[in-house]
Amino acid sequence: MSFDIFICGVGGQGLVLLTNALGRACLKSGLKAITGEMYGLSQRSGTVSVHMRIGEDAHSPLIPIGGADVLVALEAIEALRYIEYLKKGGLVLMNSRIMHPPVETAGLVKDRSRKYFTLEEAVSRVKRWTSMVAVIDALAAAKEGGNPNAENTVFLGCLSALRGLPLDPAKVKEAISEVVPRGTVEQNLKAFEIGMRRASEALCGYGVCRDLK
Amino acid sequence: MVLKDVVSPNKGKAFMLCNEAIARGAIEADVKVVAFYPGAPTSEILDTFSEALGSFDYQMQIATNEKVALEICAGASFAGLRSLTAMKSVGMNVASDTLFVLGYTGARGGMVVVMADDPHAHSSQSEQDGRFFAPNSYIPMLEPSTAQEAKDMIKEAFSISERHRVPVIVRTVTRVNHQSGVVELEEIRRSGFSRVRWRDLKEEYLTLGEVARRKKLRMIERRGSLEREFEESAFNYILGGDAEVGTGIVTASTAYLHVLEALKVLGISGKVPVLKLGTTYPVPRRLVAGFLKGLRGVVVVEELSPYLETEVTMIAKDENPGLRIFGKRSGHFSEAWELNPDLVAKGLASALAIPYEDKSGIIEEAKALKEGMPERYPTFCPGCPHRGTFAALSQALRALSASGKGYYFANDIGCYSMWVFPPFSKADSSLCMGASVGIANGLSNVIEERVVAVVGDSTFYHAALPAILNAIHNRNKFTLLVLDNSVTAMTGQQPNLSTEFTAGWREGKRIPIEDVCRAAGAEFVEVIDAYQVKENVPVIRRALEHDGLAIVVSRRECALYGDRRKRKRGERITPYYVDKSVCRKPYACIRDVHCPAHEIDGDGQPRISPELCDGCSVCSRMCAFGSIRRSGTEGERR
Numbered sequence: 001m002s003f004d005i006f007i008c009g010v011g012g013q014g015l016v017l018l019t020n021a022l023g024r025a026c027l028k029s030g031l032k033a034i035t036g037e038m039y040g041l042s043q044r045s046g047t048v049s050v051h052m053r054i055g056e057d058a059h060s061p062l063i064p065i066g067g068a069d070v071l072v073a074l075e076a077i078e079a080l081r082y083i084e085y086l087k088k089g090g091l092v093l094m095n096s097r098i099m100h101p102p103v104e105t106a107g108l109v110k111d112r113s114r115k116y117f118t119l120e121e122a123v124s125r126v127k128r129w130t131s132m133v134a135v136i137d138a139l140a141a142a143k144e145g146g147n148p149n150a151e152n153t154v155f156l157g158c159l160s161a162l163r164g165l166p167l168d169p170a171k172v173k174e175a176i177s178e179v180v181p182r183g184t185v186e187q188n189l190k191a192f193e194i195g196m197r198r199a200s201e202a203l204c205g206y207g208v209c210r211d212l213k
Numbered sequence: 214m215v216l217k218d219v220v221s222p223n224k225g226k227a228f229m230l231c232n233e234a235i236a237r238g239a240i241e242a243d244v245k246v247v248a249f250y251p252g253a254p255t256s257e258i259l260d261t262f263s264e265a266l267g268s269f270d271y272q273m274q275i276a277t278n279e280k281v282a283l284e285i286c287a288g289a290s291f292a293g294l295r296s297l298t299a300m301k302s303v304g305m306n307v308a309s310d311t312l313f314v315l316g317y318t319g320a321r322g323g324m325v326v327v328m329a330d331d332p333h334a335h336s337s338q339s340e341q342d343g344r345f346f347a348p349n350s351y352i353p354m355l356e357p358s359t360a361q362e363a364k365d366m367i368k369e370a371f372s373i374s375e376r377h378r379v380p381v382i383v384r385t386v387t388r389v390n391h392q393s394g395v396v397e398l399e400e401i402r403r404s405g406f407s408r409v410r411w412r413d414l415k416e417e418y419l420t421l422g423e424v425a426r427r428k429k430l431r432m433i434e435r436r437g438s439l440e441r442e443f444e445e446s447a448f449n450y451i452l453g454g455d456a457e458v459g460t461g462i463v464t465a466s467t468a469y470l471h472v473l474e475a476l477k478v479l480g481i482s483g484k485v486p487v488l489k490l491g492t493t494y495p496v497p498r499r500l501v502a503g504f505l506k507g508l509r510g511v512v513v514v515e516e517l518s519p520y521l522e523t524e525v526t527m528i529a530k531d532e533n534p535g536l537r538i539f540g541k542r543s544g545h546f547s548e549a550w551e552l553n554p555d556l557v558a559k560g561l562a563s564a565l566a567i568p569y570e571d572k573s574g575i576i577e578e579a580k581a582l583k584e585g586m587p588e589r590y591p592t593f594c595p596g597c598p599h600r601g602t603f604a605a606l607s608q609a610l611r612a613l614s615a616s617g618k619g620y621y622f623a624n625d626i627g628c629y630s631m632w633v634f635p636p637f638s639k640a641d642s643s644l645c646m647g648a649s650v651g652i653a654n655g656l657s658n659v660i661e662e663r664v665v666a667v668v669g670d671s672t673f674y675h676a677a678l679p680a681i682l683n684a685i686h687n688r689n690k691f692t693l694l695v696l697d698n699s700v701t702a703m704t705g706q707q708p709n710l711s712t713e714f715t716a717g718w719r720e721g722k723r724i725p726i727e728d729v730c731r732a733a734g735a736e737f738v739e740v741i742d743a744y745q746v747k748e749n750v751p752v753i754r755r756a757l758e759h760d761g762l763a764i765v766v767s768r769r770e771c772a773l774y775g776d777r778r779k780r781k782r783g784e785r786i787t788p789y790y791v792d793k794s795v796c797r798k799p800y801a802c803i804r805d806v807h808c809p810a811h812e813i814d815g816d817g818q819p820r821i822s823p824e825l826c827d828g829c830s831v832c833s834r835m836c837a838f839g840s841i842r843r844s845g846t847e848g849e850r851r
């Protein structure tokens with residue numbers, strides 16, 4: 001069996017670092033890990049995605065359609081964009097943040113009757129795929145931890161709250177300290193703790209979280 | 214990238230990107246000279262070597278283009294030193310003139326060429342299948358599936374290269390290059406770098422007439438000895454299976470990983486014999502023949518063209534003429550786009566006649582949920598200087614619209630390609646690096662419209678320069694915008710000839726584009742600052758009206774590169790904000806700028822996200838009411 005996480009977001013949100021921290025934590029735990037990473041081109045603001053697969057029999061760098069145990073979306077609309085990768089009834093950890101693509105904003109100016117695609121709309125559609133959805137205000141959590149750039153580590157915290165993740169949260173924290181820029185370790189670890197708490201609260205009714213002391 | 218894993222001298226394990234593992238493998242193999250021109254999905258190999266340059270004594274050059282990079286490595290190899298280059302396979306089109314001759318001359322020091330294909334054209338202008346370079350040039354080729362195997366193959370490729378005195382291609386695909394995994398590190402033991410004496414080594418590296426004809430025979434012989442060696446290579450192996458099944462699988466590269474996954478999904482792991490090929494040129498025919506013997510059918514699983522399928526078909530003709538072959542020609546797999554576990558499961562199930570419910574139902578269901586969801590096209594980053602240049606160009610075109618003159622827009626390959634997207638939406642053509650100027654040379658003499666061509670700084674040196682010189686010499690008349698953002702931005706902001714740095718942040722001599730153009734005799738050459746939108750409009754307008762070749766160099770460093778430099782210097786980015794008491798909502802900032810940092814607030818007024826704004830000022834220059842201002846407060850971003 002493999003534990004498959006589909007991670008997506010918008011270019012510039014730090015998916016590379018998030019992936020690397022998870023992979024290092026796997027290595028520390030003696031687990032096999034393989035990824036398929038798609039960062040588009042180098043520009044910011046495009047859609048980005050990573051297939052992260054943990055376990056001995058995860059062979060392909062790509063998760064089969066409908067195969068991911070968890071979908072992590074660092075931006076709300078992106079959760080919907082890749083929803084087909086999630087198992088029916090799988091778990092979604094999604095940011096409440098929406099970054100409106102410039103074409104969408106320009107469309108609103110052109111046609112004043114148009115409205116933005118909303119978070120509520122994104123969440124309600126995701127919920128038609130699965131009921132287990134945690135909506136996390138990761139930017140607020142990152143700021144609370146002292147660094148608005150740490151949305152990615154907030155989600156590492158969220159993931160670590162899950163009992164299904166075959167990694168000891170302590171190992172994930174160790175990995176974070178090794179990969180984040182020097183001088184930001186403390187802020188990132190704080191963001192991690194906040195993320196872990198937020199996910200536990202959001203998912204407490206489902207019995208999928210570890211006991212937090 | 215985590216540099217300490219790549220440079221760690223010790224044995225151990227690390228979780229790394231395949232491209233980093235490739236660099237690590239070459240460093241373990243004591244590579245002495247590396248040279249690159251960047252291109253996805255190989256660019257991180259260049260980046261890794263550049264970062265690690267402080268830790269080792271290999272020589273590194275970031276070259277003008279792939280051909281020069283390949284020749285730098287050939288030079289080192291002729292002198293007996295180990296060398297490595299990496300390029301995307303369209304880069305090999307540029308370098309292949311040299312590659313073909315290297316097939317004849319051979320190599321001396323181990324010479325490895327990493328060549329990456331991009332099935333699905335994720336970040337390329339075509340889905341070209343680079344494997345055919347190998348048989349065409351008689352140069353051996355290895356194909357890894359994983360990061361670990363890529364590292365192992367790189368090391369072995371150096372040995373093969375030295376044993377057979379020929380460069381070796383290590384061919385990857387995007388899903389291999391951009392795959393991370395756990396990789397075994399071996400101890401790094403490097404010998405120091407020292408110059409060698411050419412006169413002690415001298416060999417015959419030329420190929421004219423009679424010499425070329427003689428060497429051709431040697432190439433054919435060499436192919437034979439490589440094939441014999443590959444029959445025993447550990448990179449080719451058979452995963453057992455049930456002989457009863459009667460059908461086997463031949464596969465390589467990332468397709469092999471999808472096969473393993475698909476067999477698992479179909480519940481038949483270990484039941485079907487699989488021949489995994491790692492040496493795909495020359496194909497070890499005896500090994501394949503042995504595998505095919507006794508089978509009733511074989512499924513060939515590979516991406517893009519039926520390259521292996523053709524080999525298998527030819528071998529089967531002699532060894533097992535009744536064999537049923539399932540692959541591209543039978544319609545079980547497509548030659549278009551990349552494979553994935555689902556497509557492979559579907560093809561295998563059909564070939565093996567076992568039940569499989571494909572994923573089209575799930576995909577349809579997901580599609581319904583996505584109805585009306587906004588697309589997220591690639592776009593200029595906040596702060597991108599190209600946005601300012603194109604805004605000024607659009608205004609200049611608008612000013613000239615009354616003249617009734619028409620235009621042809623020749624787009625090219627780089628971040629500025631996104632000129633094709635709103636709000637600019639300009640591109641009558643976009644082919645490959647530098648082609649915009651070549652096309653302009655042709656079109657400007659045969660159409661009534663004025664041709665406007667664009668190139669970036671990296672593209673200017675890489676392939677556009679011959680076409681520009683052609684235009685000057687032949688007095689061709691068109692407008693050329695050179696968007697000089699100091700780096701090769703699209704592939705990750707690597708330094709190029711327009712940068713004062715080179716590999717490892719070492720000093721490099723910057724070659725100003727305007728100096729090159731003027732020295733060559735161009736008469737209209739203007740340099741503008743991309744952010745000064747208003748001031749640039751009349752300059753561009755003149756360039757559009759000039760009766761001759763008009764070159765405008767629009768300069769301003771790439772925002773991502775600039776941000777990195779600012780961070781290094783400890784400077785902060787100060788975002789802009791909309792002063793809502795002044796804003797009268799003409800929305801020019803949104804309509805004509807399309808910056809990801811802009812959105813419409815609940816009250817219908819524009820808002821600039823302080824987390825995303827790069828402080829470039831372009832939108833503030835587009836606002837007629839002066840309502841966009843620089844924040845007085847410190848920015849929230851590092």
Ligand SMILES: Cc1ncc(C[n+]2csc(CCOP(=O)(O)OP(=O)(O)O)c2C)c(N)n1
Pocket residue numbers: 251252253301303304305307337338626627628629646668669670671672673696698700701702703704
């Ligand atoms: C032959 C070839 N080599 C490499 C690439 C990869 N590539 C895509 S765009 C580009 C150059 C971009 O640099 P520049 O022209 O300076 O434009 P910028 O992205 O900086 O705007 C490169 C190297 C390619 N497409 N074709």
